[in-house]
Amino acid sequence: MTYCAAISVSAGIVFCSDSRTNAGMDQVSTYSKMFKFESAPDRKFTVLAAGNLATTQATLAQLKKDIRQNADINLHSVATIGEAADYIGAVSRSQQEKHGNEGKEFEASFILGGQIEGSHHRIVMIYPEGNHITSSKDTPYLQIGESKYGKPILDRIITLDTSLETAALSALVSMDSTMRSNLTVGPPIEMLIYQADTFILDNYHRFEEDDEYLRELKKSWDSRLKEAFHQLPPLAWAQNWKKIADGNNGVY
Amino acid sequence: MTYCAAISVSAGIVFCSDSRTNAGMDQVSTYSKMFKFESAPDRKFTVLAAGNLATTQATLAQLKKDIRQNADINLHSVATIGEAADYIGAVSRSQQEKHGNEGKEFEASFILGGQIEGSHHRIVMIYPEGNHITSSKDTPYLQIGESKYGKPILDRIITLDTSLETAALSALVSMDSTMRSNLTVGPPIEMLIYQADTFILDNYHRFEEDDEYLRELKKSWDSRLKEAFHQLPPLAWAQNWKKIADGNNGVY
Numbered sequence: 055m056t057y058c059a060a061i062s063v064s065a066g067i068v069f070c071s072d073s074r075t076n077a078g079m080d081q082v083s084t085y086s087k088m089f090k091f092e093s094a095p096d097r098k099f100t101v102l103a104a105g106n107l108a109t110t111q112a113t114l115a116q117l118k119k120d121i122r123q124n125a126d127i128n129l130h131s132v133a134t135i136g137e138a139a140d141y142i143g144a145v146s147r148s149q150q151e152k153h154g155n156e157g158k159e160f161e162a163s164f165i166l167g168g169q170i171e172g173s174h175h176r177i178v179m180i181y182p183e184g185n186h187i188t189s190s191k192d193t194p195y196l197q198i199g200e201s202k203y204g205k206p207i208l209d210r211i212i213t214l215d216t217s218l219e220t221a222a223l224s225a226l227v228s229m230d231s232t233m234r235s236n237l238t239v240g241p242p243i244e245m246l247i248y249q250a251d252t253f254i255l256d257n258y259h260r261f262e263e264d265d266e267y268l269r270e271l272k273k274s275w276d277s278r279l280k281e282a283f284h285q286l287p288p289l290a291w292a293q294n295w296k297k298i299a300d301g302n303n304g305v306y
Numbered sequence: 307m308t309y310c311a312a313i314s315v316s317a318g319i320v321f322c323s324d325s326r327t328n329a330g331m332d333q334v335s336t337y338s339k340m341f342k343f344e345s346a347p348d349r350k351f352t353v354l355a356a357g358n359l360a361t362t363q364a365t366l367a368q369l370k371k372d373i374r375q376n377a378d379i380n381l382h383s384v385a386t387i388g389e390a391a392d393y394i395g396a397v398s399r400s401q402q403e404k405h406g407n408e409g410k411e412f413e414a415s416f417i418l419g420g421q422i423e424g425s426h427h428r429i430v431m432i433y434p435e436g437n438h439i440t441s442s443k444d445t446p447y448l449q450i451g452e453s454k455y456g457k458p459i460l461d462r463i464i465t466l467d468t469s470l471e472t473a474a475l476s477a478l479v480s481m482d483s484t485m486r487s488n489l490t491v492g493p494p495i496e497m498l499i500y501q502a503d504t505f506i507l508d509n510y511h512r513f514e515e516d517d518e519y520l521r522e523l524k525k526s527w528d529s530r531l532k533e534a535f536h537q538l539p540p541l542a543w544a545q546n547w548k549k550i551a552d553g554n555n556g557v558y
Contacts, residue, residue, distance in 0.1 A: 206487050235461055267539070271538060279462060283462075287519070289478070
């Protein structure tokens with residue numbers, strides 16, 4: 055599996071993705087799931103991909119080929135992020151249909167984020183069926199892949215006013231919770247921070263498995279979470295029960 | 307949907323379940339998903355149920371009927387928790403097959419926990435297919451329903467040596483994270499604590515929607531989690547990046 059998240063706050067966008075790909079438990083490899091499209095000066099896109107590796111690779115290859123061949127519709131010709139999402143959805147569907155007609159095994163999902171000159175930055179999630187949704191004021195993030203383990207922390211921390219640093223940190227914590235609970239999501243972790251209106255995709259970092267900061271973050275979050283847990287108000291009812299049990303000296 | 311968890315530590319078992327049942331967004335009702343079997347003096351069982359409501363109700367009705375009619379195999383006649391799980395799995399399958407042959411819409415899962423005299427207390431999870439798994443030293447808990455949101459906290463807190471109070475608290479926090487991220491899981495929350503070797507199922511509590519402790523716990527966990535988050539080591543790389551961005555005075 056895969057876990058990718060994109061957070062769109064007022065200050066810009068944070069992209070975060072893992073790199074573990076598996077086809078069965080003994081075929082585990084490392085593939086980047088983050089792709090930058092930055093050659094056009096008036097627009098910058100980042101794509102995150104989850105699902106069948108053949109489909110995501112074929113889709114990305116087609117996106118690049120369409121730019122190179124200056125196809126009627128390509129990422130350099132679309133007028134809006136929404137149009138770009140429609141286009142990626144159509145490419146993804148046609149790649150899925152090429153190889154499978156029944157079942158879901160070739161499905162893929164994408165997150166597209168970026169900015170086109172004259173418009174605000176934006177993120178959209180593209181479903182395997184080709185349709186898409188965007189983030190909102192109340193839910194300023196999108197996830198694909200193994201999204202549930204890492205959702206609670208995003209729900210608690212992220213608002214539109216969250217700074218890019220805090221958004222980046224919450225994405226890493228969300229990733230850490232996911233890796234803790236699901237073996238099929240793993241490092242290297244890639245992260246890209248896009249500052250709104252800069253049209254530069256340089257703020258990229260790849261955290262390797264032995265990355266010192268990542269290890270420190272993991273350890274620190276684990277101990278602080280336990281600390282937070284042990285400071286919670288005691289369960290009054292269980293306390294009473296314990297007293298009764300103790301009073302009855304084991305008979306209870 | 308549903309979220310149920312059972313935690314089996316050395317000191318006993320904690321059962322926790324929500325009570326929201328929905329068939330579509332506008333048909334939301336409250337049904338208990340926790341069932342006690344305590345009439346036999348030499349054995350006490352608790353069953354948690356998730357999935358199709360008709361299947362779980364029919365299965366529970368059959369379990370009770372089999373005891374009443376003293377059927378060849380019933381919860382009072384089985385020799386082990388494993389046998390009880392086999393029996394519940396068979397009843398669940400036959401109920402599913404009665405109404406559907408194709409598709410998965412009538413599926414149900416169960417957690418069975420308890421103790422039979424002469425054996426240790428134990429928990430098992432029964433799949434819709436009727437087979438089952440038990441908990442282990444490394445993973446001393448089982449979940450059914452919407453299990454992913456609430457898994458990270460259990461992974462971090464629970465070991466075999468965890469006290470029943472702490473296990474109960476972690477179950478509530480796990481439930482809180484799930485309710486925060488998924489609308490289809492909701493109060494009342496039921497909790498039952500079984501102290502090993504007591505053969506008494508009296509330590510039961512039902513937290514209503516407006517329960518003061520639950521509200522306090524929710525608030526406290528939310529603020530402590532945010533506190534913990536904001537104490538994490540700053541993202542050195544993003545900090546450096548910020549300095550560069552500031553230094554370039556917006557040009558970047």
